[in-house]
Amino acid sequence: xxxxxxxxxxxxxxSRLTRLLRSPVFxxxxxxxxxxxxxxxxxxxxxxxxxxxxVARQGAIIGIIAVGMSFxxxxxxxxxSVGPVMALTGTVMAGLxxxxxxxxxxxxxxxxxxxxxxxxxxxxxxxxxxPPIIVTLATMGICKGLALIYTxxxxxxxxxxGFSFFGRATLLGIQVPILIMLAVYxxxxxxxxxxxAGRYVYAIGGNEEATRLTxxxxxxxxxxxxxxxxxTAALAGLVLASRLMSGQPNAGTGFELxxxxxxxxxxxxxxxxxxxxxxxxxxxxxxxxxxxxxxxxGVSPYLQDVVKGxxxxxxxxxxxxxxx
Amino acid sequence: xxxLSLEGISxxxxxxxxxxxxxxxxxxxxVLALLGENGAGKSTLMKILCGIHRPDAxxxxxxxxxxxxxxxxxxxxAGVGIVFQEFSLVPWLTAIENIFLGREPRNAFxxxxxxxxxxxxxxxxxxxxxxxxxxxxxxxxxxxxQQFVEIMKxxxxxxxxxxxxxxxxxxTPSEVERLFAIVRALKREGVGMIFISHHMEEIFEICDRxxxxxxxxxxxxxxxxxxxxxxxxxxxxxxxxxxxxxxxxPLAANAPLVLEAGITAPxxxxxxxxxxxxxxILGFAGLVGSGxxxxxxxxxxxxxxxxxxxxxxxxxxxxxxxxxxxxxxGLLPESRKQQGLILPFSCLDNITLNQLGRFRxxxxxxxxxxxxxxxxxxMDQVRVKAPGADSVVGExxxxxxxKVVISRWLGRVEDVxxxxxxxxxxxPTRGIDIGAKTEIYALIRALTERGVSILLISSELPEIIxxxxxxxxxxxGHIVAELEGEEIDAPTIMAHATxxxx
Numbered sequence: 001x002x003x004x005x006x007x008x009x010x011x012x013x014x015s016r017l018t019r020l021l022r023s024p025v026f027x028x029x030x031x032x033x034x035x036x037x038x039x040x041x042x043x044x045x046x047x048x049x050x051x052x053x054x055v056a057r058q059g060a061i062i063g064i065i066a067v068g069m070s071f072x073x074x075x076x077x078x079x080x081s082v083g084p085v086m087a088l089t090g091t092v093m094a095g096l097x098x099x100x101x102x103x104x105x106x107x108x109x110x111x112x113x114x115x116x117x118x119x120x121x122x123x124x125x126x127x128x129x130x131p132p133i134i135v136t137l138a139t140m141g142i143c144k145g146l147a148l149i150y151t152x153x154x155x156x157x158x159x160x161x162g163f164s165f166f167g168r169a170t171l172l173g174i175q176v177p178i179l180i181m182l183a184v185y186x187x188x189x190x191x192x193x194x195x196x197a198g199r200y201v202y203a204i205g206g207n208e209e210a211t212r213l214t215x216x217x218x219x220x221x222x223x224x225x226x227x228x229x230x231x232t233a234a235l236a237g238l239v240l241a242s243r244l245m246s247g248q249p250n251a252g253t254g255f256e257l258x259x260x261x262x263x264x265x266x267x268x269x270x271x272x273x274x275x276x277x278x279x280x281x282x283x284x285x286x287x288x289x290x291x292x293x294x295x296x297x298g299v300s301p302y303l304q305d306v307v308k309g310x311x312x313x314x315x316x317x318x319x320x321x322x323x324x
Numbered sequence: 325x326x327x328l329s330l331e332g333i334s335x336x337x338x339x340x341x342x343x344x345x346x347x348x349x350x351x352x353x354x355v356l357a358l359l360g361e362n363g364a365g366k367s368t369l370m371k372i373l374c375g376i377h378r379p380d381a382x383x384x385x386x387x388x389x390x391x392x393x394x395x396x397x398x399x400x401x402a403g404v405g406i407v408f409q410e411f412s413l414v415p416w417l418t419a420i421e422n423i424f425l426g427r428e429p430r431n432a433f434x435x436x437x438x439x440x441x442x443x444x445x446x447x448x449x450x451x452x453x454x455x456x457x458x459x460x461x462x463x464x465x466x467x468x469x470q471q472f473v474e475i476m477k478x479x480x481x482x483x484x485x486x487x488x489x490x491x492x493x494x495x496t497p498s499e500v501e502r503l504f505a506i507v508r509a510l511k512r513e514g515v516g517m518i519f520i521s522h523h524m525e526e527i528f529e530i531c532d533r534x535x536x537x538x539x540x541x542x543x544x545x546x547x548x549x550x551x552x553x554x555x556x557x558x559x560x561x562x563x564x565x566x567x568x569x570x571x572x573x574p575l576a577a578n579a580p581l582v583l584e585a586g587i588t589a590p591x592x593x594x595x596x597x598x599x600x601x602x603x604x605i606l607g608f609a610g611l612v613g614s615g616x617x618x619x620x621x622x623x624x625x626x627x628x629x630x631x632x633x634x635x636x637x638x639x640x641x642x643x644x645x646x647x648x649x650x651x652x653x654g655l656l657p658e659s660r661k662q663q664g665l666i667l668p669f670s671c672l673d674n675i676t677l678n679q680l681g682r683f684r685x686x687x688x689x690x691x692x693x694x695x696x697x698x699x700x701x702x703m704d705q706v707r708v709k710a711p712g713a714d715s716v717v718g719e720x721x722x723x724x725x726x727k728v729v730i731s732r733w734l735g736r737v738e739d740v741x742x743x744x745x746x747x748x749x750x751x752p753t754r755g756i757d758i759g760a761k762t763e764i765y766a767l768i769r770a771l772t773e774r775g776v777s778i779l780l781i782s783s784e785l786p787e788i789i790x791x792x793x794x795x796x797x798x799x800x801g802h803i804v805a806e807l808e809g810e811e812i813d814a815p816t817i818m819a820h821a822t823x824x825x826x
Contacts, residue, residue: 194689196680203677206666213626213663214732215649215678273668 039293059288060177064236066262068229076205076272077132082233083252084143090237094156094247118230126222147249156247167243205272333382350516360537361757375399405478406487415463468499524553569790570769586632607788608781610798624648652745667718702731723760748779
């Protein structure tokens with residue numbers, strides 16, 4: 001009788017290589033390296049420390065949003081509301097500071113609002129069994145409108161100087177937005193890969209019915225992932241408001257699509273169940289160097305969107321080939 | 325000259341040999357049984373025949389001419405049709421639309437000629453000698469009728485070779501008879517058929533010859549008339565299978581009640597009552613569609629119902645399968661692929677999914693080392709044939725997939741803190757070869773010795789009779805009889821199941 005032990009031992013060595021090749025991060029990393037090398041070859045300024053730091057800082061906002069988006073997409077869902085949630089929570093933080101609340105309380109208010117909106121999305125999806133794309137499309141519109149109503153359409157400025165810490169300061173020689181982003185990724189990595197909750201996230205995306213029947217409270221974890229998405233959107237709102245030192249009601253436009261693109265470029269399956277958080281980080285940074293490199297090259301913004309779109313299509317095409 | 329011959333076919337995946345030098349021949353108007361345990365290579369061989377896989381060595385000859393199909397389209401154009409276990413019909417299209425899907429006859433303007441499709445479809449219905457509503461969306465048809473649509477789809481391409489991959493598995497006995505009538509009609513027309521089934525009586529009823537595979541190798545071919553079941557089973561498993569069912573120890577007369585459930589479906593006036601004693605196996609017998617699986621799903625909270633439940637004498641509330649799990653009640657569902665397993669995930673991920681709390685360290689983290697060791701131990705205990713805990717479940721054979729599901733629940737049973745009281749096995753041996761069946765029966769029996777009570781849903785009467793301490797017979801959605809001891813025999817069960825006892 002073949003036992004699992006004797007059969008598995010000699011396979012370990014080879015399986016490590018196949019595991020690397022099968023790893024969802026492998027292809028995104030190769031894509032990243034190619035684009036990085038191209039940009040470095042074409043443009044002399046690209047490799048300067050100043051520019052690279054700039055890339056990472058610009059990528060941090062999408063990078064942070066993409067963490068919550070990853071949780072949602074790994075369960076097979078989608079969250080279209082993150083852009084306006086970021087804008088709304090950013091303006092609310094700014095508004096709370098302007099009326100005199102301490103910075104800490106204002107931030108807590110903004111983050112709490114993001115969490116609440118996310119939980120609302122999650123409740124609609126998990127308990128009312130509504131399709132995620134419709135629910136979050138609706139909250140996307142609602143949050144966009146609320147941000148404009150709250151601000152009257154104008155940016156809220158005149159924020160206390162201390163608030164600039166989250167978007168502009170450096171700590172230990174590293175920009176704070178980058179540190180925040182890395183911290184969020186580290187937490188997400190631990191949750192997704194080392195806790196039961198993370199397993200359930202993947203399991204729901206892999207086969208929701210089987211996961212439910214085996215005794216997992218699927219609704220609870222769906223509520224969780226949308227809440228996380230709302231929270232990371234609000235965290236991105238904090239970083240953005242701090243960098244701009246104002247609450248911008250229109251700031252979030254199109255960010256949901258960039259966040260989804262980052263997750264997909266990172267090797268995740270849009271149908272759920274497959275993907276890793278490190279891939280999302282690579283995807284977000286890939287988008288950032290694309291934006292930056294195309295800017296340095298003086299490519300027109302209109303053409304930039306075309307190029308980005310084409311690269312996303314190419315990435316998905318490569319993934320398809322790999323999956324089959 | 326044979327209609328079809330496969331000669332010396334070999335195929336390996338990722339360096340693992342799935343087939344080595346397998347040959348078979350098929351004559352016109354013949355039904356050839358292809359027999360072998362799950363994982364013996366039957367499906368791979370059929371996929372090579374149909375151009376879905378390409379062989380590493382060997383050749384396929386049709387009418388003595390070598391053919392190399394690059395895909396299923398080429399195979400079907402050459403007259404080789406296959407009806408898979410999983411149907412490939414579009415549920416909301418009608419039978420006619422499904423039959424001609426992708427190659428609808430067109431008129432001069434490029435528009436679909438519905439009238440011609442209908443004439444052709446009706447001719448096919450006549451040819452098979454069946455009655456079938458061609459204008460209903462196939463989702464509304466019975467499983468048997470859906471299968472007939474699949475067969476018609478293959479025949480509409482003038483198939484001369486037709487592969488039927490476990491066609492009888494989802495069918496009721498009377499539907500099997502209808503299928504066999506079709507097989508006989510096609511036989512008379514000279515169609516050669518390859519028939520895959522685990523049921524010996526079907527092979528003896530309908531097949532002319534039988535080719536046996538084992539572990540990817542060719543074992544032999546016999547005339548069915550000159551063979552017997554014991555010989556074929558021995559060829560399949562390479563050893564004599566004497567006692568299929570494990571001995572049944574008498575149930576303690578004072579075994580306490582573990583589960584008392586009164587289940588009422590929404591809108592139904594009738595409450596079905598289930599009582600289960602400690603270490604008892606209660607069989608749910610009945611025809612396919614008689615409501616056994618639905619009752620199980622309602623019991624664990626996966627389908628809506630009003631439930632009055634007592635577990636170990638204490639009142640219990642169940643609203644979701646997670647509540648049932650917390651009470652120690654678990655279900656091994658009928659459809660492993662859709663309801664039981666996450667196919668793209670590893671054995672490890674599938675097995676520990678509902679017991680990650682066992683490997684907790686530092687508060688909330690999972691201790692991967694002890695998890696991995698435990699999974700390998702469970703897989704050894706259940707004898708899952710897989711390279712290791714990290715093997716992808718979807719790549720295992722049906723029997724081994726079922727063993728992975730059993731490993732999961734065995735892990736729960738052995739979990740001292742949480743434990744299990746009741747396990748519901750829904751068709752645990754469907755699509756599983758005889759060798760693995762015997763092992764699964766032994767595992768089920770062993771569970772009762774550990775104090776677990778079993779609800780066994782099965783459409784195979786020998787299984788119900790061989791394992792159950794008591795039997796509840798279902799008819800039209802409800803329990804109509806409870807049998808015990810000497811009452812448990814095939815005629816009595818069938819009489820209640822078909823309504824013949826009234």
